[in-house]
Amino acid sequence: MKVQAPDGQELELMTVNMGPSHPATHGTLRIFTALDGENIVASACEMGYLHRGFEKMVEQGTFNQVLPYTDRLNYCSSIMNNIGFCKAVEKMFDVELPERCITLRVIVAELSRIIDHLVCVGTNLVDLGALTNFWYFFNPREEVYKIWEKLCGARLTNTFTRIGGLYRDAYVGFEDEVSLVLKSIESAIDDVRGLIEHNKIFVERTRDVCVVSKEDAISYGWTGPCLRASGVDHDLRKDEPYYGYETYDFDSVIGTTGDTFDRIMVRIYEMIESISIIRQALERLKPGPVNSTDARVRLPNKDQVYHDMEALINQFKLIYEGVRPPMGQCYDATEAANGELGFFIVSDGGTNPYKIKVRPPCFMQFAAFSDMIEQSQVADAFATLGSINIIAGELDR
Amino acid sequence: MSDEQVSDQVEEQVQEPSADDVLAGELSELFALQLDRLAQWDLCLIAESDNFIDVLRYLRDKKSFAVLLDITAVDYLSFPGHRDERFAVVYLLKNLETCQRICIKVMVEEDEARLQTVCRLWKNANWLEREVFDQYGIHFQGHPNLKRILNHHQFVGHPLRKDYPVQKRQKLSVNDPMLDQLHQRLEENGYIIIEEAKPGESIQFGEQA
Numbered sequence: 340m341k342v343q344a345p346d347g348q349e350l351e352l353m354t355v356n357m358g359p360s361h362p363a364t365h366g367t368l369r370i371f372t373a374l375d376g377e378n379i380v381a382s383a384c385e386m387g388y389l390h391r392g393f394e395k396m397v398e399q400g401t402f403n404q405v406l407p408y409t410d411r412l413n414y415c416s417s418i419m420n421n422i423g424f425c426k427a428v429e430k431m432f433d434v435e436l437p438e439r440c441i442t443l444r445v446i447v448a449e450l451s452r453i454i455d456h457l458v459c460v461g462t463n464l465v466d467l468g469a470l471t472n473f474w475y476f477f478n479p480r481e482e483v484y485k486i487w488e489k490l491c492g493a494r495l496t497n498t499f500t501r502i503g504g505l506y507r508d509a510y511v512g513f514e515d516e517v518s519l520v521l522k523s524i525e526s527a528i529d530d531v532r533g534l535i536e537h538n539k540i541f542v543e544r545t546r547d548v549c550v551v552s553k554e555d556a557i558s559y560g561w562t563g564p565c566l567r568a569s570g571v572d573h574d575l576r577k578d579e580p581y582y583g584y585e586t587y588d589f590d591s592v593i594g595t596t597g598d599t600f601d602r603i604m605v606r607i608y609e610m611i612e613s614i615s616i617i618r619q620a621l622e623r624l625k626p627g628p629v630n631s632t633d634a635r636v637r638l639p640n641k642d643q644v645y646h647d648m649e650a651l652i653n654q655f656k657l658i659y660e661g662v663r664p665p666m667g668q669c670y671d672a673t674e675a676a677n678g679e680l681g682f683f684i685v686s687d688g689g690t691n692p693y694k695i696k697v698r699p700p701c702f703m704q705f706a707a708f709s710d711m712i713e714q715s716q717v718a719d720a721f722a723t724l725g726s727i728n729i730i731a732g733e734l735d736r
Numbered sequence: 737m738s739d740e741q742v743s744d745q746v747e748e749q750v751q752e753p754s755a756d757d758v759l760a761g762e763l764s765e766l767f768a769l770q771l772d773r774l775a776q777w778d779l780c781l782i783a784e785s786d787n788f789i790d791v792l793r794y795l796r797d798k799k800s801f802a803v804l805l806d807i808t809a810v811d812y813l814s815f816p817g818h819r820d821e822r823f824a825v826v827y828l829l830k831n832l833e834t835c836q837r838i839c840i841k842v843m844v845e846e847d848e849a850r851l852q853t854v855c856r857l858w859k860n861a862n863w864l865e866r867e868v869f870d871q872y873g874i875h876f877q878g879h880p881n882l883k884r885i886l887n888h889h890q891f892v893g894h895p896l897r898k899d900y901p902v903q904k905r906q907k908l909s910v911n912d913p914m915l916d917q918l919h920q921r922l923e924e925n926g927y928i929i930i931e932e933a934k935p936g937e938s939i940q941f942g943e944q945a
Contacts, residue, residue: 383921
């Protein structure tokens with residue numbers, strides 16, 4: 340393609356597809372670029388390769404049947420999606436959750452945040468050629484997956500929560516295993532920080548690369564670690580606390596320039612904060628019920644079902660029909676690993692959701708990608724793509 | 737009734753109106769907006785298609801609702817007791833300083849499913865509006881690149897409309913060369929195209945529909 344550049348020079352551009360199936364895109368994304376040598380002068384992004392009609396599928400089942408689908412949104416931290424969805428439906432019912440359920444949700448959510456960040460940073464460093472860090476990070480991640488396996492039988496697609504509670508209580512010895520895994524995560528973070536933080540190659544590859552200003556980040560609707568990397572102090576756990584996050588002692592991690600270096604470092608330091616939250620939560624974890632006793636959302640005890648007519652009808656209605664939130668529309672959000680994960684739910688008072696819209700945090704981040712990479716080099720584009728953590732399952736739904 | 741309960745009630749009466757009530761009052765006075773009776777858990781106001789952009793701009797510039805969280809639509813075709821326009825387009829905004837959220841809803845008629853774009857107010861509106869167009873078939877006038885985003889470019893129909901059958905299958909085979917988008921981006925960046933790139937032989941899988 341022949342073009343005339345803004346400075347009047349005539350250029351021969353080459354068009355190159357990055358993706359949709361390329362190891363460095365970490366998912367099926369297509370970035371169509373016009374290159375002048377190594378420099379990207381224009382790009383257009385295409386998504387939808389993993390679109391499976393989440394929002395149409397969930398209208399066909401009951402509210403609890405939505406949960407397994409939510410696992411497949413951000414599959415690096417499935418439990419956080421389960422929690423986000425349950426919290427939105429619980430808001431419609433106004434259910435009171437028992438203390439143990441809330442604390443367990445905080446523990447598994449923060450552990451999920453850690454493994455999500457481990458994947459994001461670990462694979463991002465692989466794109467930069469720093470393979471060792473990947474091994475350092477994926478070993479503790481594997482240990483967390485072993486805990487998930489014991490907790491609910493599944494590694495990736497956990498479906499751990501239920502509306503009004505959890506699938507089951509934690510197993511005996513859960514606390515000790517979590518404490519152990521936290522230690523190995525801590526040592527992995529120390530190892531990786533030692534390798535990269537003052538590493539000349541890493542710093543020069545990421546410092547001032549694909550900078551996103553505060554104003555742009557806000558205008559693009561960014562949330563989560565990427566927004567904080569651009570210097571905006573905003574975290575739902577601090578600003579609109581839920582599940583008692585206001586009672587935990589932790590810091591928000593804020594970047595200064597909004598470059599790729601900041602986005603990676605914010606994630607690394609957030610893991611350290613999450614470890615501290617989990618340690619505090621483990622201390623608070625007291626024995627007790629994990630499910631609400633609200634008859635609208637949770638099944639009655641088997642003992643009651645066998646001896647009490649009302650409880651039997653209750654069990655029958657919940658099994659054969661499902662939960663029925665009141666008619667109306669509701670938006671609720673949680674701070675997921677990638678940012679604000681929101682669920683916009685419309686209920687017609689029936690057992691099936693009338694409409695559910697997911698607000699995937701990485702949709703906004705990918706929307707900005709073309710603007711970010713233009714005028715930089717091909718290798719920078721891949722370093723940046725890893726740092727904004729695009730998860731195709733969540734992006735394409 | 738014990739003394740404690742009585743004092744509780746008195747306290748409730750003298751409580752100041754919430755930030756949501758104040759904002760709702762101000763907006764209904766300025767733009768004659770209606771409260772949405774469906775949204776019992778959040779602040780949601782119904783705007784008209786001819787003034788909703790003014791409302792959104794007012795919220796962004798004067799009330800620091802700087803973040804456009806999401807744009808989506810609702811198809812009320814089979815909603816019990818719904819008699820108004822078929823679609824509603826929903827804008828979710830957030831104030832980063834006070835963490836207040838507001839939802840602005842615009843009702844859209846089925847025959848004239850079109851609205852003005854808000855691309856000039858927020859950068860992410862470009863892709864969010866493309867998604868609403870793709871899934872619901874609502875057109876956004878003035879949008880620079882109103883193309884499908886999640887579904888294949890050959891797809892016919894709008895899948896999230898309530899009358900789109902779940903079981904319907906479509907055969908989609910030709911990939912999108914995307915050269916038009918690339919040319920558009922080049923021109924936006926100040927390049928003048930002398931000779932356009934030619935689309936490569938698109939790989940066709942199976943029979944063409």
